[in-house]
Amino acid sequence: MDIAKTITDTIIAELEKGTAPWVKPWSEACEAYNPITGTIYQSINQIWLGMAGLGRSNAWLTFKQCAQAKLRVRKGSKGVPIIFWKPLELTKKNNDGEDTLAIVPMLRHYFVFNADDVEGASFQRQSGTLSGSVDRAVTDVVARLGLAGGVQQASSAYYQATRDLIGIPDLASFRSVGDYAATLLHEAVHATGHASRLDRPLRNRYGTEAYAFEELVAELGAAMLCMKCGIDGQLQHSSYIGSWLKVLRDDKTAIIKAASLAKKALDFLIPQQFTEELLAA
Numbered sequence: 199m200d201i202a203k204t205i206t207d208t209i210i211a212e213l214e215k216g217t218a219p220w221v222k223p224w225s226e227a228c229e230a231y232n233p234i235t236g237t238i239y240q241s242i243n244q245i246w247l248g249m250a251g252l253g254r255s256n257a258w259l260t261f262k263q264c265a266q267a268k269l270r271v272r273k274g275s276k277g278v279p280i281i282f283w284k285p286l287e288l289t290k291k292n293n294d295g296e297d298t299l300a301i302v303p304m305l306r307h308y309f310v311f312n313a314d315d316v317e318g319a320s321f322q323r324q325s326g327t328l329s330g331s332v333d334r335a336v337t338d339v340v341a342r343l344g345l346a347g348g349v350q351q352a353s354s355a356y357y358q359a360t361r362d363l364i365g366i367p368d369l370a371s372f373r374s375v376g377d378y379a380a381t382l383l384h385e386a387v388h389a390t391g392h393a394s395r396l397d398r399p400l401r402n403r404y405g406t407e408a409y410a411f412e413e414l415v416a417e418l419g420a421a422m423l424c425m426k427c428g429i430d431g432q433l434q435h436s437s438y439i440g441s442w443l444k445v446l447r448d449d450k451t452a453i454i455k456a457a458s459l460a461k462k463a464l465d466f467l468i469p470q471q472f473t474e475e476l477l478a479a
Contacts, residue, residue, distance in 0.1 A: 201307040242457035257313035277309030357388035380431025387419030410441035419460035
């Protein structure tokens with residue numbers, strides 16, 4: 199299986215219908231996790247399992263883990279492939295006749311099963327890392343940026359790197375608090391790309407693939423944040439769907455690269471110490 203192509207083709211098929219498949223009504227914090235190890239799935243795996251598990255348990259485990267826990271996967275159930283990087287060691291002769299070792303990360307996959315497909319499983323739905331007040335979660339996340347220009351009321355939503363500020367319409371302009379929060383988080387992910395933070399290229403001309411790719415990073419990052427915070431907000435930016443399709447068709451690994459950068463943005467906005475404090479609260 200070409201896992202990158204499988205993921206990309208699935209997302210392309212959904213985008214061609216006019217809907218971004220990561221747009222979900224996250225009415226509660228519901229990150230996909232492994233109930234045996236307690237690990238929260240990361241990056242593209244979080245988005246991928248979120249797409250596959252809407253309305254189901256957010257617990258996913260391997261066939262081997264089921265067997266070790268004396269649980270049985272229901273007959274006919276299908277596992278969902280998720281990715282991991284396996285280091286591959288390569289050697290070659292250099293000019294001195296000695297071996298030079300190179301380690302190349304290779305994309306691999308394994309399958310996990312939803313807990314709803316496991317007989318006898320009684321794993322609780324994980325309540326999530328940032329359950330609680332949407333206002334508090336978003337305020338704390340944006341405060342983490344330390345924006346030089348702050349957050350200012352504007353006629354449209356944007357992040358301006360030159361002034362390091364986020365512009366966003368008044369709350370009354372949105373259908374719901376969730377929509378406002380999701381939009382603000384989208385712009386917050388853009389702001390992580392500032393040279394003083396994660397230093398992604400932000401000054402891309404509108405309509406270019408580089409511009410579309412950064413919008414994809416921000417959209418996936420906002421989706422991950424909404425899953426973490428339990429925010430039911432509109433994420434889809436329909437005007438970008440055409441450009442996202444071009445990016446994905448040109449590079450089957452683009453969605454994995456974008457999700458990886460989105461995960462780095464999430465880690466910047468919600469550091470581990472902050473997560474632990476919220477869990478203890």
